[in-house]
Amino acid sequence: MDDPNEDTEWNDILRAKGILPPKPGPTEEEIFEELDREIKEKQDKHLEDKTLDELDELEDEEDERILLEYRQKRIAEMKAEVSRERFGHVMQISKPDFVREVSEASKDVWVVVHLFKD
Template sequence: MALNPNEDTEWNDILRAKGILPPKEGPTEDELFEAHDQAVREAQEKHLSDKELDELDELEDEEDEEILRHYREQRIREMQAFAARAQFGELVQISEPDYKKQVTEASKEVWVVVHLFRDGIPACKLVNAHLAQLARKYPTVKFVKIISVECIHNYPDRNLPTLLVYGHGDMQQQLVGLGQWGGMATRVSDLEAYLERCGALPDHPDPSYSASKAEGSDDEVVQSSRRTYHDSDSDYD
């Protein structure tokens, strides 16, 4: 077999080190330019991969038009595919006669998160605000609330708020109270992490969801529920 001095082999490296073969020629100028262009393209793709549609529009004058069009179309396809699967998107109140159909039966097809609540309990008001935000973020998950004593007769208020997580046609997890997160200090991210551990949330939220806008719309409810709690607590001081 003829020896190819340009091959990258261990034997050729030994021969070059001993001066038997001449040093391997470096890349040509064209090859260097191509490598540079490839690196630029990869950097652009990484930079654009996490952009929203409106951000891509703003970058149109700054980035290569073809790359922008590619990512805009890809983003639209992702949003359309997600919209086809999204059936819900809000926290809905149900009653006892609806429970079997809206929760048990529905959970055979999708994950269902049930909040047992009572009006006038600040922690329940707080959880309702947090779940309303998560319902918008994860519209493929069904979020419902039901007055506790309608769901379970004589259910004690001391156990509220209570979350029941349904999947595969049966209850998978339950959460009683908010003690593990400091009660009224509970954040929406705490409930989100809990539901993720339960397996109830998809890997990716709604691509059109804006956390900053959602948080702004719920801040007033959250702050109001916390003020109500502190006011009622001070009555006992």
């Protein structure tokens, strides 16, 4: 198996099936570091010529823009998570497996049963 932390479609499938552990998300500290880094990169070079009111206004605009960008990225991540498999799986079982697969499993999760006869 390749690197389990690699971002590939195959590893995503393995994560969805529970074979690989879920990808760790960014920590709160990493998020704040990223915000600070972006603020420093985007700062205006001519801040010395501005008045305090103009500086306050620029700071507010920059904070709002960065938070909006982060919010849009996070919403996209959340939509991607939601679009994944919502329900479990369909499996055909025989009469002897019914108690184990349906009665005992229904204590932890919802089970939908479709009964049919050949």
